[in-house]
Amino acid sequence: MLRFLGERAVNRVWRLGCASRFFLAVLVKSGAALSRFPLLLREIWFAGVLSLLIILVSGLFVGLVLGLQGYEILQRYGSAQALGTMVALSLLRELGPVVAALLFASRAGSAIAAEIGLMKATEQLKAMDMMAVDPVARVVAPRFWGGVLSMPILAMLFSSMGILGGWLIGVVFLGVDDGAFWSSMQASVDFRYDVWNGVFKSVIFGAAVSLIAVFEGYDSEPTAEGVSRAITRTVVTSALAILVLDFVLTSFMFRGML
Amino acid sequence: MKRSVLDLWVGFFVAIGIGALLFLSLKVSSFSGMDQKDAYTVSARFDNIGGLKVKAPVRSAGVLVGRVADIRLDAETYEALVEMRIDSHYVFPADSFAAIYTSGLLGDQYVGLEAGSNTEKRLADGSDIKKTQSAVVLEQLISQFLFNKPAEGQDAP
């Protein structure tokens, strides 16, 4: 039993090492990906545009729920006009980056892992290598950067939709004063500390999810089961990475180190 | 043909992304970015700052004029040394008065600046505010109240 656990732990560390080496290789070979705009464009489309619908709809509904719950609580203390502040701060600081990243992992991350895994299983990556085209530079790096660039845009859209959802519930349905909603929000939300930190977080999450997705896809066993396992692992590992990174980043931010 | 549709979509995606950023920056948040160029630093010593925190607002007559930049303990006098960045649009007399107030019963604490009467000398970068009033600490207030009651009782007869 102990031996089994030990072996698993060693395996994890081994994979982490592989992932780090892979990450370095992706960074080193990113030159071509970033200079060939059509390649990047296709990946922003694949990771960003295709995740748009789920991000917008979920953002709206999270905002609606926040509006309802927040109103219920704030009203007890007679400060329902602080609803805007509550909705905006919780979305911008936490929910926006984190939930958007979780959705991104399950929509775009899994798709990226599946795409690369399938390319590996059908020998497309080997064929590319035989054509003297480096698959890491041509296939992996653009997907990585497409994810990194799409994530903050998606997170901002998620937060914006959420704030609109909170406004819809609070102002339109529950009768919070429109002016108080926006002005209390504006007075206590700081662009540098709240909005920008949220964007920064989402960039980190985007990098983490994209890296996990391309690594799992590239490292998958070249079989149908291998690909499906890579997809599952991408979603699970990404979710874990997002939540742990969120804790680390938030604690740094509260200490004013970021 | 297919590529141009893709361009359109990515363009749309980036455009609404910029739209969201504008919305978040203009409608949702404000820049309290007076901590950079157009601000000056003044410091004040308090016996007790209560729950004052860095980045807490500095208000004069209720208007936000700056923020607390740093809080330290002076190792010799055992007083709290509070540094504030004040927007350089606002100029205060040198004998202004700084106090720590609480917004509402349970709200955050902030520094209140009350303008003095000295019209000649002004607070400048690096100056010290001499007159200060510490934060009201609820526990002290209550214990004062409790211990003063019997004292009053003895005085009365």
Next chain:
Amino acid sequence: MSDDNFLVTVENLQFDYGGKPVLRGINMRIPKGRVVAIMGGSGCGKTTLLRLIGGQLRPTAGSVRVAGEAIDEMRHARLYAFRRRMGMLFQFGALFTDLSVFDNVAFPLREHTDLPEEMIRDLTLMKLQAVGLRGARDLMPNALSGGMARRVALARAMALDPALIMYDEPFTGLDPISLGVIGQLIRRLNDASGATSIMVTHDVQESLQMVDYIYFISEGRVAAEGAPEEVRASADPLVHQFVTAKANGPVPYHFPAPDMAADFLGAAHV
């Protein structure tokens, strides 16, 4: 023949996979301009041999020389420069699923040349014409039959006019008509372009009709070799079993098992 006449020279090539020897000392000399088949049962290391020649795997011992240069000693950049003169047809074509037929064939040209788009278009259509699929240029790979996909992959492998083309099981999973088409195409394209072809296959009848020379691999060694006529006439039991597709012979039908009588009757008699 002098060494110059051989495009690929394999000397005492050994390769271990996970500690198990797959190839145990292969020697081969492949002359320029010929079509050579490498045959053997499934899992005998034929595909591994192809990978070693293409430089995708590094040998445990021995050497692979292509056009006089040692592939196994090359660094990444040099190897990539070398691979531009090699083409490889993968087992199921390995077409890029997100690109159309045209873009697939144009892919090597776009990656490796700075030719203007009209030029790439003309070259690509020429290659597609050679495999008879000029009309299928706008189809996506998932709309192609197995044989068509193989032909597109062949056009793609030929895009840069390589000196050496390798085929990994080009006949697997094809119907008899497509199989004949691919076989003839390989022969014709090889002769027309003056390239050298190495084909890994276990389709004996088709290969015997079209190749110049055959190597049989068994248990990690070259078990037999010769021209098609020699192979047909060969008295070697392994070659004979292969050519006539007999179930039993030097390659046993039964997986090693305990004695049959003991297995079936033993339990009852105890």
